[in-house]
Each structure stands twice: as structure tokens, then as C-alpha cells.
Amino acid sequence: MINYNYKNFISLLAKTRQLLVYDDGKLLKNYKDILEAFELYRYSSMNDMAISHLSNMLISVKVDMVLIYSTDYDKVLSLCTEIQKYDRNIVITVILEDYNGTCSEIANLADTIVFAPFEAETLNKKMSIALSAKLMLYEMTHTLNTHKKFLDGTGIDAYLDAYEGDVIILLEILSALIQRLKSGELSHEFFCEIANEIQKIGEIFTYHHYTAHVTMIFDEMVAFLRMYSFDDVDVATLEGFDYLVEILQDIQSYINNFFVKRIFCDVYVFEHSLHDSIIFMINHLHSRVDTKSEVEFF
Numbered sequence: 001m002i003n004y005n006y007k008n009f010i011s012l013l014a015k016t017r018q019l020l021v022y023d024d025g026k027l028l029k030n031y032k033d034i035l036e037a038f039e040l041y042r043y044s045s046m047n048d049m050a051i052s053h054l055s056n057m058l059i060s061v062k063v064d065m066v067l068i069y070s071t072d073y074d075k076v077l078s079l080c081t082e083i084q085k086y087d088r089n090i091v092i093t094v095i096l097e098d099y100n101g102t103c104s105e106i107a108n109l110a111d112t113i114v115f116a117p118f119e120a121e122t123l124n125k126k127m128s129i130a131l132s133a134k135l136m137l138y139e140m141t142h143t144l145n146t147h148k149k150f151l152d153g154t155g156i157d158a159y160l161d162a163y164e165g166d167v168i169i170l171l172e173i174l175s176a177l178i179q180r181l182k183s184g185e186l187s188h189e190f191f192c193e194i195a196n197e198i199q200k201i202g203e204i205f206t207y208h209h210y211t212a213h214v215t216m217i218f219d220e221m222v223a224f225l226r227m228y229s230f231d232d233v234d235v236a237t238l239e240g241f242d243y244l245v246e247i248l249q250d251i252q253s254y255i256n257n258f259f260v261k262r263i264f265c266d267v268y269v270f271e272h273s274l275h276d277s278i279i280f281m282i283n284h285l286h287s288r289v290d291t292k293s294e295v296e297f298f
Helices: 006-012 026-030 048-052 054-060 073-086 101-109 120-149 156-182 188-205 212-227 235-260 267-285
Strands: 018-023 040-045 065-069 091-096 112-115
Touching: 018 026, 026 065, 048 054, 048 073, 054 073, 054 212, 054 267, 065 073, 065 120, 073 091, 073 101, 073 212, 091 101, 091 120, 101 112, 112 120, 156 188, 156 235, 188 212, 188 235, 212 267, 235 267
Parallel strands: 018 040, 018 065, 065 091, 091 112
Antiparallel strands: none
């Protein structure tokens, strides 16, 4: 049996993981040793601006666990909901001070809950167990998917042959989506429709070891499109929709060249270009061009 002390937590789990913390100042003040056990942690006050910028934060940085401590349970529930929409592999630990009707909804979304008051060792143990359980599940799923999708000895030509037909259909769908965007169609339902097609493209990229790593970028884009609130739209954000058109055109061009025309295009260049373009688009859609993130770095 593992003795869950700080030393074990650092050596076995936290030192290679990254943490995002939302609270009202109590964790940073009283439990900084636990936060500093992680390879890197980012800290943000629990406010409306931080919550509205959650999608940008999750896309901009790698996050393995989110730790939340607030007496505003509606905000806690909102955070948990958005994190689950983005990536179910992110471990969610929530600290609550009492129990009410909202707690059951939070419990359904969080991986573990700690009730205050609590000892530092209790928080440490709960976080360790939740993180190790989620990582074990992820590794098992990843191993099964790898055996299912990656066939030993499958060359790039066989892969391209297998999915060329699917890509041709997706190219036609992308063309229609781009035209609808250019004509000014904007709604949450339309963004979800775009996200569904991008997700299909991302899934195709998972089926070969040469392209699999790009899938995460597609997943990030899908998550943002599904989470974007059109309440944020104003004159200053309109340019962001033009960047979305350009991103879709870039994806369209790349998959057409790669899968259909069989023109070799460096997938790593495409990956970095797509990631940078998505961040640029998000900053415009949130009117945050040339502004610093609200999150403080330690």
C-alpha cells in the first residue's frame, strides 16, 4: 500500500503534471506546498472574467488537473460543466464548505470532493487518488485505441487510400460551411455543426502514427466552438469570424493536398500553424488582442 505523503505525491504523479487552480485566495495562502508539488501550476481568482476565459486557458496551456475552491457553488458548477465539455480526461477536484442542492450536480461532474475544514494531507491524498485513477483509465483507453487504430506495417499510402473517400466528402461539407460563414450566418447551433465536422477530420488524423498528434489541436478547436458564447459578440469581435473562415480554408487546403492530391505537406508545420491561428482567432473573438491573460503565473 502506498503511503500518501507529499514526497510520494511529487515523485509518482504531480511532478510531471500541470495544475490549474481557481479559488478565492485560500489555497494559495494555506496549501502552497501542494500546488508547488506539480511541475507547473497556474492560479486564478474565482471571478466572472476568469470563468469566461476558461476555454482560452485550456487551449493555451496543457492542463492535467483543475482544483476549485469557492463558496459560490453556481460558479463552481459552471466551471465543472465547461471543463467536462472541453476534455473529460482533465481531473477535477472541488472543495466545498457546506452541502446544498447544487452539490449533487457538482459531484456528478467532479472526480473528487473535499469538504472544509480539512487537513493538508487529506487534500493531498484525495488529489493523488483522483489523478492516479483518471490516468490509469486514460492509459487503458489509449492502449486499446492504439491497438485498434494503428496497424503495424501500415504505410502512409495505404492510410491515405483508406480515407481519401471520407476526406472528399468532408471537403464538400467544409466548402458549404465556409460559404455560410461568409454570408454572415452566426449562431451557437452553427458553431456546433462546424465542430462536428472538425471532429470527424480529427478522428481521421488519429488513424496513423504520422498524423495522430495533430488530433489534439482539432479537439481544442472543437471544444472552443462548442463552448463559445455569442453573448460576447460585438463590433470588436467580428474580425475573429473572418479568422475562422481562414482556418477552415487552411484545413480544407491541407487535407485536400495531403489525402487527395497526395502532395507531401509537413504535418508538424500544419500543426503549429493551426494552433497559432486558433489562439489568434480566440483572442479576437474575446476582444483580447494585445492583452495579457488574467491568470497569474508562479
